[in-house]
Amino acid sequence: MSLAGIFSRRESILAAILSLAILAACIANPADFPRVSNLLEILRLATEAGIIVVGMTAVILTAGIDLSVGSILALCAVILGKSWHGAGLPIAAAALVAVAAGAACGILNGLLITRFGLPPLIITLATMALYRGLALGLSRAEPVHGYPDGFLWLGQGTWKLGPVALPVQLPVLLVVVLLGGIVVGRTYWGRWLYAVGRNEVAAGLSGVPVRALKLAAYTALGLLTGLASVVYVARVSTAKADAGIMLELDVITACVLGGVSIFGGDGSVWGATLGLLIVAVARRGMDLAQVPSAHQSIMLGLLLILAVALHSAWSQAMHRAALERAGAVVSEGE
Amino acid sequence: MRTNYTITAACLAIMLLVASGCARRPQVTPVGQPAGPAPGTQLTVAMIPKIEGIDYFNACQRGAQEGAAELGVRLIYRGPTENKVERQIEIVDGFIAQGVDVVAISPNDPVAIAPVLRKAAKAGIKVITWDADAAPDAREFFVDQATPQSVGYALVDEMVAQVGPEAKVAIVTGSLTAANQNEWIKHMKARIAEKYPKLTIVATKPSEEDQQLAFTVTQDLLKAYPDIKGIFAITSVAFPGAADAVEQAGKKGKVAVVGLATPKGMKPWVKSGTVKTVILWNPVDLGYLTIYVAKAVWEGTLRPGAGEFRAGRLGTVKVQGREVVLGEPFKFTAGNIDQFEF
Numbered sequence: 248m249s250l251a252g253i254f255s256r257r258e259s260i261l262a263a264i265l266s267l268a269i270l271a272a273c274i275a276n277p278a279d280f281p282r283v284s285n286l287l288e289i290l291r292l293a294t295e296a297g298i299i300v301v302g303m304t305a306v307i308l309t310a311g312i313d314l315s316v317g318s319i320l321a322l323c324a325v326i327l328g329k330s331w332h333g334a335g336l337p338i339a340a341a342a343l344v345a346v347a348a349g350a351a352c353g354i355l356n357g358l359l360i361t362r363f364g365l366p367p368l369i370i371t372l373a374t375m376a377l378y379r380g381l382a383l384g385l386s387r388a389e390p391v392h393g394y395p396d397g398f399l400w401l402g403q404g405t406w407k408l409g410p411v412a413l414p415v416q417l418p419v420l421l422v423v424v425l426l427g428g429i430v431v432g433r434t435y436w437g438r439w440l441y442a443v444g445r446n447e448v449a450a451g452l453s454g455v456p457v458r459a460l461k462l463a464a465y466t467a468l469g470l471l472t473g474l475a476s477v478v479y480v481a482r483v484s485t486a487k488a489d490a491g492i493m494l495e496l497d498v499i500t501a502c503v504l505g506g507v508s509i510f511g512g513d514g515s516v517w518g519a520t521l522g523l524l525i526v527a528v529a530r531r532g533m534d535l536a537q538v539p540s541a542h543q544s545i546m547l548g549l550l551l552i553l554a555v556a557l558h559s560a561w562s563q564a565m566h567r568a569a570l571e572r573a574g575a576v577v578s579e580g581e
Numbered sequence: 582m583r584t585n586y587t588i589t590a591a592c593l594a595i596m597l598l599v600a601s602g603c604a605r606r607p608q609v610t611p612v613g614q615p616a617g618p619a620p621g622t623q624l625t626v627a628m629i630p631k632i633e634g635i636d637y638f639n640a641c642q643r644g645a646q647e648g649a650a651e652l653g654v655r656l657i658y659r660g661p662t663e664n665k666v667e668r669q670i671e672i673v674d675g676f677i678a679q680g681v682d683v684v685a686i687s688p689n690d691p692v693a694i695a696p697v698l699r700k701a702a703k704a705g706i707k708v709i710t711w712d713a714d715a716a717p718d719a720r721e722f723f724v725d726q727a728t729p730q731s732v733g734y735a736l737v738d739e740m741v742a743q744v745g746p747e748a749k750v751a752i753v754t755g756s757l758t759a760a761n762q763n764e765w766i767k768h769m770k771a772r773i774a775e776k777y778p779k780l781t782i783v784a785t786k787p788s789e790e791d792q793q794l795a796f797t798v799t800q801d802l803l804k805a806y807p808d809i810k811g812i813f814a815i816t817s818v819a820f821p822g823a824a825d826a827v828e829q830a831g832k833k834g835k836v837a838v839v840g841l842a843t844p845k846g847m848k849p850w851v852k853s854g855t856v857k858t859v860i861l862w863n864p865v866d867l868g869y870l871t872i873y874v875a876k877a878v879w880e881g882t883l884r885p886g887a888g889e890f891r892a893g894r895l896g897t898v899k900v901q902g903r904e905v906v907l908g909e910p911f912k913f914t915a916g917n918i919d920q921f922e923f
Contacts, residue, residue: 259592262592263591263592265592266591266592266595269595270595276679279678279679279680280678282678284678285678288674288678292670292671292674390690390692390693390758392692399696402696403696403700482696483666483667483670483690483692483693483696484692484693484695484696485690485692485693487690487693487758489665489756489757489758490667491667492663492665493663493665530671531671531675531678534659534671534672534675535675535678535679537657537659539633539659540633540659540660540661540662540668540672541633541634541662544662
C-alpha cells in the first residue's frame with residue numbers, strides 16, 4: 248500500500264512520528280518520561296517557540312521566510328524591560344508595548360519585502376542584525392530584572408486543576424495554535440496564503456491582494472513573537488538583549504519537520520505544531536537518557552532529513568494518486 | 582480515509598496510555614526528607630558547564646570524574662553546545678524530572694537560571710554553582726576558583742607590569758551577561774581606579790566563547806585604536822583568539838595580551854613570545870572540589886560560614902560565607918608552561 252494510501256492527511260504521518268517519539272522516549276526512560284508533570288514541562292518550555300511557529304507557518308506558506316524572529320524576541324523583551332523599569336509603566340501596559348513592538352518589527356519586515364521585491368531571506372537577514380543591534384543598544388547589555396511575582400507567575404507558575412498542575416502559559420499556547428490553525432486553514436485569508444505560495448502571479452491576477460496579505464502575514468508573525476517575548480521574560484525573569492539567538496532555526500526546523508514546504512503553498516499550522524512537539528519530545532527524551540548535547544544535534548539533524556524525505560515522498564504519492572483519480576496516464580520512471 | 586481515523590485513534594490511545602502510566606507511579610520524593618542518600622543508593626550529581634567541548638570545561642570534567650571516583654558518586658556531566666542559558670534551563674529541567682540529588686551548574690546568566698534552580702530546590706534537589714555564580718538565593722554554595730578580586734587584581738597588575746601604568750587597553754570578554762566575567766571586570770576597574778588611574782579601558786567587547794569571534798573582535802580593536810597597548814582577554818577561548826589576532830597583525834611585543842586560559846591552549850603564543858603570562862587556576866582541581874562540595878552539601882556536613890573545608894587531595898580550602906574558594910590565581914609563563922597538560 249502506498250504512503251498516500253495509508254496516510255491521506257499529512258498530519259497523520261506527523262501524529263504517527265510523534266507517537267513513536269513518545270514511545271521511544273518512554274522506553275528509554277521508563278521511570279521519568281511517562282509522567283504528567285514531565286509532559287507538561289515539555290509543553291511549558293515549548294510554548295514560546297510554539298507561539299512563533301504559528302506565525303512562521305503563515306509566512307512560509309507565502310513562500311517567504313523570516314530569519315529575524317530571534318532578534319525580534321530580544322528587542323521586545325528589552326522594550327518590555329525598559330517600559331516597565333525605565334519608563335515606569337505598569338507591567339501589563341509594558342507587556343502590551345512589547346507585543347506592539349513585535350508587530351511594528353513585523354510591519355517593517357513586511358514593508359521592506361513587499362516594497363523592494365528583494366527575497367525575504369535577504370531582507371530578514373538584514374533585519375535580524377538590525378533588531379539585535381537595537382536590542383543591544385537599548386539595553387546597553389544590562390539585563391532588567393526584579394519583576395512582580397504576578398507577572399513571573401505567567402511564565403513559571405501553575406494552575407491547579409485537580410491533581411494536575413498546568414503551566415500557566417499552556418492555555419496561551421493552545422489558544423494561539425487553535426486560532427492560528429482555524430484562520431490559516433479555514434478562512435479566506437488563510438486560503439489566500441496558500442494561493443500566493445503556490446503561484447503568486449496567478450493569485451494576484453485572480454484578485455488576491457498579494458502585497459497586503461504578505462504584509463499581514465509578517466505583521467502577525469511579529470506580533471506573535473512579541474507575545475512570545477512576554478512569556479519568555481516571565482519564564483526566565485530577566486529581559487536581556489541576547490535572548491532568542493538561533494531561535495529562528497528552531498522555529499523553522501519545527502515548521503519544515505511539520506510539513507510546511509519551504510517553497511510555499513503546502514503545510515498547515517497543525518502540522519507545524521506537531522513538528523514542534525516532535526522536536527521537544529525528542530530533545531527531552533534524549534536529555535533524560537543522558538545523550539550528550541552534541542549527539543542530540545546529530546539526531547535532530549537526521550530526524551529533520553528523514554521528515555523532509557517522508558513529506559516529499561508523501562507529496563509525490565498524493566500527486567500521483569490525484570492524477571490516477573483524474574484518469575490521466577502515469578508513465579513509469581517519472 | 583478509514584485508515585486515517587485508525588491511525589489517529591491509535592496515536593491518541595498511545596498518548597493516553599502514556600499519560601495514565603503516571604497514575605501507577607509513586608510520588609516524587611517528598612520535601613523534607615532527611616539529607617543524604619538512603620543506605621545502599623548512590624549519590625547522583627548532575628554537573629552542567631557553560632558549554633560542552635572546550636578545553637577549560639573538559640579539564641573541569643576530568644577533575645570532577647576523579648572526585649566522583651574517589652567518593653563513589655555517580656556523575657552526570659552534560660552541557661549545551663552553545664553558551665546559551667536557555668538550553669541550560671532545559672537541561673536542568675530534565676534533571677529535575679529525573680530526580681537527581683545535586684545539581685552543580687556554571688550558568689551562562691545568573692538571573693535567567695534562577696527560576697529553574699529554585700524549582701529544583703523545591704523538588705528536594707541540592708543546588709550549587711561553580712566557576713560562575715547564579716543569584717545567591719537560588720543556590721546553596723558557590724565553588725569559586727579564586728576570589729574575583731584576586732583574579733581582577735592579578736590581571737591588572739600583570740598588564741601594568743608589561744605596559745606600564747599609563748596606557749590604553751581594551752577588554753575582550755566572553756558574554757556580557759556572565760556573572761564571573763563581570764565580577765572580574767568590576768574588580769579590574771576598581772584596581773585601576775585605586776592604583777593606576779592613568780590606565781584607560783577604551784572598549785569592552787564580547788566574544789561569546791567563540792575563538793573566531795574573539796579573533797575578529799581583536800582585529801577590529803587593533804584597527805579602531807592604533808595606539809592601544811594591551812588587550813585583556815578574559816576567557817579561555819578569547820585569549821587564544823586575541824593572541825592570534827595580535828600576532829597576525831604583526832604587533833607581537835608592541836601590544837601586550839594578558840588573560841585567563843588553559844596553558845595548553847596558550848602554549849603556541851607563549852612560546853612565540855606574543856603572550857608573556859597566562860593567568861588561571863587549575864580547572865581540574867575546580868571540578869574535583871565541586872564534587873566534594875556537592876557531596877558535603879547533600880550530607881549536610883558543609884555549613885555556611887564554616888571557615889574551611891577539607892577536600893580530598895586538595896587539603897583544606899577556605900570557605901567565605903556561602904562561597905568555597907579554591908585558592909589564588911596561578912601564573913603560567915614560558916618557564917613552567919610545559920609542566921601542565923590542561
